[in-house]
């Protein structure tokens with residue numbers, strides 16, 4: 001009998017619900033929260049309130065898109081963490097009450113594992129990575145290099161010591177007047193700019209760890225200096241600023257990913273997280289001539305979504321890894 005699972009994601013500023021039938025996604029509804037735009041970042045209290053408003057319509061929409069009734073579900077998977085506590089609580093309380101009222105198992109999911117495991121969602125027979133693989137989680141909240149031995153045995157081997165890679169995009173974008181999240185706009189403008197117009201330094205961080213906060217300071221100084229010379233600096237140079245910034249971010253990322261390959265000898269690399277939608281990062285790694293097997297998620301599974309939560313729900317369901325109702329949500333949740 002095929003398994004039908006409802007996945008619920010509410011860790012940050014997207015309220016999302018998805019239905020999976022075994023490893024095939026039937027629906028994936030995402031409500032974005034426009035309310036944060038004018039603040040230049042996510043406001044936690046506003047996020048929780050928006051989740052409360054969105055959760056019932058989003059779940060109903062996911063069920064109706066999949067043409068499924070609540071009582072046909074076999075289990076409910078939800079994001080336990082990491083994320084904003086108030087936001088996590090909205091999704092977890094909803095998932096717990098629904099599993100209780102339907103009398104079906106509850107499955108807790110680590111959001112960061114889900115960003116990587118969405119790779120296993122069925123996609124027209126497309127080839128999947130073997131284990132072990134190096135998972136590269138690049139999102140707004142995290143920058144992690146993870147050695148994945150199997151679906152659930154994941155070993156963190158590198159991470160950012162300060163800002164995440166997504167924050168590098170978002171904070172630099174804010175300096176030149178872009179709305180949050182700035183990543184997609186920088187990606188788009190980079191295509192029209194010169195990568196070597198501005199030079200930003202590459203931080204010297206030991207091992208497989210990253211640092212992105214220096215880049216933001218570097219970028220700010222460059223913009224301030226430019227504005228001193230010409231008030232129209234941002235307007236004139238925005239494409240070149242974006243292209244040079246993105247090229248620097250790619251360089252920082254690639255150095256560490258290639259070091260991880262050298263260190264572990266693992267040649268399969270699976271990317272995940274919002275920043276893995278970046279076209280410059282995709283092109284760079286897909287064009288590498290290093291005899292590596294590179295996998296990127298489908299675009300719709302890069303930024304936060306419940307399809308990835310439902311996928312992990314399915315993998316855990318098969319191993320009967322169910323969760324107790326009293327499990328607490330975790331703002332910090334190790335992989």
Ligand code: KG4
Pocket residue numbers: 012138139140141142165166167169170181182183184187273274275276277278279302303304
């Ligand atoms: O995974 P995600 O949706 O949320 C977290 O779990 O953090 O990632 C959001 C991040 C934001 O920083 C956003 O700017 C970035 O992903 N992002 C991109 C692109 N699309 C989204 N960054 C660069 N290029 C993109 N195309």
Ligand code: ZN
Pocket residue numbers: 111115139140273274303304
């Ligand atoms: Zn995420």
